[in-house]
Amino acid sequence: MKLGVFTVLFSQKPFEEMLDYVKDAGVEAVEIGTGGYPGSAHCNPDELLEDAGKLKAFKKAVADRGLVISALSCHGNPLNPNKEHAKASHDILMKTVRLAEKLEVPVVNTFSGTPGDHEGARYPNWPVAPWPPEYREVLKWQWEEKIIPYWKEAGKFAEEHHVKIGLELHGGFSVHTPATLLKLREAVGEVIGANLDPSHMWWQGIEPVGAIKILGKEGAIHHFHAKDTVIDQDNVNMYGLTDMQSYENLQSRAWQFRTVGFGHSLKEWADILSALRLSGYDYVVSIEHEDALMSIDEGFRKAVANLKQVMPSESLSEMWWV
Template identity: 55%
Template sequence: MKLGVITVLFSDLSFEDMLDKVEEAGLDCIELGAGGYPGDAHCKPKELLGDEKKLEAFKRAIGEHHLKISALSCHGNPLHPDAGIAKAHDEAFRATCELAGVLGIDRVITFSGCPGGSEGDTRPNWVTCPWPEDFSEAVAWQWEAKVIPYWKEAAVFAGKHKVSKICLEMHP
């Protein structure tokens, strides 16, 4: 068995200090936060993808601390009814998938996202009960109009970057 930690817990530490702390704790793996709500303090996909020297230094530092990357995580809401938030989170997810492919990591951890309850909503709407019927209708619209179409296409994109597992946490 291997033990690891999600690095966003140490966002207040530098990359090197975080690696030192994880190695000193005797852990084997790190799940690197790469965007979305928890941020990207230790793993900035666009920056790493755009600079081969930074990417090599990044990989070398992890290896020198005897750690492996178990996954990249990007916990956002690409289904947010605010188009700006949805776009930013979708772009972060896609950059995370691209970096995962370059690093040989087959999994990205994320949230499913939560759309509004109808086309005109401005806030996410997480429906938690089936009755009255308005709620069931909202859930059906969310799945049919937003969730399924988005994740079908996102899965194809991820697969093109050799991400075979999109791990959805039990959170909208």
């Protein structure tokens, strides 16, 4: 496995300065934002697609430092009933797929999106309960009329450009659990897989090792984020796991994101990484920092240090003891 970082946390640094910084910190791979929610501070898809010289220089800057690009990321909502938002998310996804092919990057990460509840809807609707029965009707309509048709076309486009789609299993979006990911994958094909982030499993009550076993059995893990979550049971008792408070309400929130090792023990992280390797995933573990209790630099460096203690990085050897 290679240790990487989702570089949007260093958006304030110029591209090559950022590469030098993360290389010095000990990572081997970078995941780069191309637009949508992550922004495009280090990568302008229009510019790189239109200018072969700039594309070559971009690739060289990464390669000269001994780094690889694990994924391009353009998280958005192409199913949003707000047509302007949906079009922007769709357009950047298509451009990112084309750019990934040119850069020889195998994975594009994004969200599945969330539709509205009917053709005239103004806002996305995320049904999470089977009763009253109208929620099931909304969910059925969303999958049959919006989610599957959209991703069949988008998946076909990605396949034509030799790129896989890594959907982040994130609350608020239609694909947010192993079951919903596999449902879409069954309808669309193996081009669809997970950008699996344990932090979003924990707050949904899903054990990451269990999720890895489920998805790994199907070869459905295309990319992996390293981010932790801490759950405050007293606050869960008040607000539940679907806590709608701002992430800024640190003292009262039911859960919040933490740097690797500050929500769950390194033993649990060792189990996660071992499960990944056992499932056949031997690609990049990409650090994502969203810890409000640590600075960007400190949170990132502590995540690097903690993961280096437990992450297998060498190729498997023969079982000499067998």
